[in-house]
Amino acid sequence: MVSLCSSVLAEKDSPLSAGVEDAQTLPFEELRTFTEIFGRIKQDYVEQVSDKKLLEDAIRGMLSGLDPHSAYLASEEYKELQEGTTGQFGGLGIEVGMENGFVKVVSPIDDTPAHKAGIKAGDLIVRLDDKPVKGMSLAEAVKMMRGEPGSKIVLTVVREGAEAPLKFEITRDIIKVKSVKSRLLEKNYGYVRISSFQSGTGEGLLEAIAELKKENDSPLKGIVLDLRNNPGGVLNAAVDVSDAFIESGLIVYTEGRIKNSEMRFNATPDDVLNGAPIVVLINGGSASASEIVAGALQDHKRAIIMGEKSFGKGSVQTILPTSNGAAVKLTTARYFTPSGRSIQAEGIEPDVTLARVKLEALEKAQVEGIKEADLSGHLTNGNKQDKKSEDDGKDDEKETLDKNSDETGPDIDVRDYPLHEALNLLKGVSIWKTK
Structure with a gap:
């Protein structure tokens, strides 16, 4: 996947040449074929093509054939990607x-x-x-x-x-992009929206919750954490957000073929909400870093995940700079939730499933969006045992909401059905916990 917002999960500063074994056997027969075709194009193609273009195109083709997320980044593209992780870029x-x-x-x-x-x-x-x-x-x-x-x-x-x-x-x-936005839905119940995971997202989350507590003038009884249509971003930001709510234990770990692709991230003490309930909203546009957060909070039973099955991007891309100022974005690992689930091409299944509805005219639900498993050549899940689909027999019934209802509170758009349901669930859990 190439992104206009230049999202990336993991970045390494080591050069591309690092870690390549000198003793690795070269496929001479295949390289001979490549050289032959290269020469034919140079000699016979209808227009003259530069060596640089031919070789760059060959590199792009080699990487794009691996999976949808591996890619060659020319120097300009590499610069744009670096700018994107800071939250400001053109596009x-x-x-x-x-x-x-x-x-x-x-x-x-x-x-x-x-x-x-x-x-x-x-x-x-x-x-x-x-x-x-x-x-x-x-x-x-x-x-x-x-x-x-x-x-x-x-x-x-x-x-x-x-x-x-x-x-x-x-x-x-x-x-x-301001990655964190927040407001009070009503007295005691907050709403935090994370639109992407940038280098400062974890700090932004803590500031947003502190502001909500101040505005509420008392401890919050719960929050809705909205990760819908969040395409992901920086891995460390996802860890920081998860760590804000989890007091101890594993948040996420990665596994790959090379040693430095194996990482483990653990929570540090303190829960910014002191155990107050959380409802996390996800949908088919929630990907990568969003799924790390949802999976960690779900496995730790720290939050209820609500909405639609997520996108299913459970792979880590490492940025490897090259000597010419460009870079290679290479898939080097899969990430796993604390319980050992690989999300790759599977996604996060919500605890409470909400059908996609359009409330304005009570029209037929929109078609399901594209997911990682739909992408050609996507990376397989990597679980040791095959998993059977759990989709069979799911209740497909669609609920509706009276447009004129005034039970949504002062700051909820009645057309945002998932948010309305999330607040109702949050209230129910809060009441149950106080008994």
């Missing part, structure tokens, strides 16, 4: 991946041009301005979507359920 504000030759939206980022324009998770981008996406590489498509702040681009989108392609004219901007 439209969407997390995207390539599927069947088209660009597919994993998630729009809160309060960005794409989000405000109405781009949704699962949208298939088929044209950028007047240029068809089919035939482009993901890097080429991303480069087209980037541009000078204030400039415009038209995205033609195919959305399942829509009768015809939709067109969105979006003005590019410098994306400044």
Whole structure:
């Protein structure tokens, strides 16, 4: 997955050459074939192509054939990725991946041009301005979507359920993502929204909860932690957020083929909420770092997970700088929840499942969004034993809510059905704990 918000789970500063064994046997026969084809292109192709382009394209193809998240980052792309982890970067504000030759939206980022324009998770981008996406590489498509702040681009989108392609004219901007937002839903009950995991997200969470306590003028009885459509980000930020609520024990661990890909992260003492209940909202756009947090809180029985099954990105990408100023983003490990679950291509199953509903007109639920398991060439789960699908026999009944109900409290949009249900559940758990 390449991202307009440049999210990344793990970054290493070691050069690409580090860790490569000198004694490794080279596949001479295959390299001979590569050299032969390289020479044919140089000699016979209709137009002259530079050696640099041919070799970079070969590297991109080699990495893209591994899984959807491994990629070659040219120096400019590498710089943009580094900027993205700090929460400020140029672009439209969407997390995207390539599927069947088209660009597919994993998630729009809160309060960005794409989000405000109405781009949704699962949208298939088929044209950028007047240029068809089919035939482009993901890097080429991303480069087209980037541009000078204030400039415009038209995205033609195919959305399942829509009768015809939709067109969105979006003005590019410098994306400044505030990853943590909060407010009181009503007296004693707080709401914290994390839109992405950046280097300062853990600190932002602690500040947000401190502000909620101050505004409430008494200890909180519980919070709703909203991770919906959060595409992930920096691994350490996910650990910091989980650690804020867990007093001891394992948060997440990773396993890979090389020694330095194996990491374990443990909680430190203190719970910022002193045991007050938490309801975590997730959906199909909740990925990677979001799933680390949801999985850790679920395994420790520290929170109730509510909503839809998450995206299922349970792999760690390591950034390996190269000598030419570029970098390789390489999948080096899978991460596991404290109980040993691999989320890769499986996702987090909520404790309380909510069907996706549209309350404004009580219309048919929207189609399910794209998940990691839908991506071509996705990494397998890696569990030692095959797991059977637990989807069979699930109740598919959809609930509705009276639009005119005034039971939602002063600060809840009645159209946000999951948030309404999360607050109701939070109240119930809080009352039960006080008895």
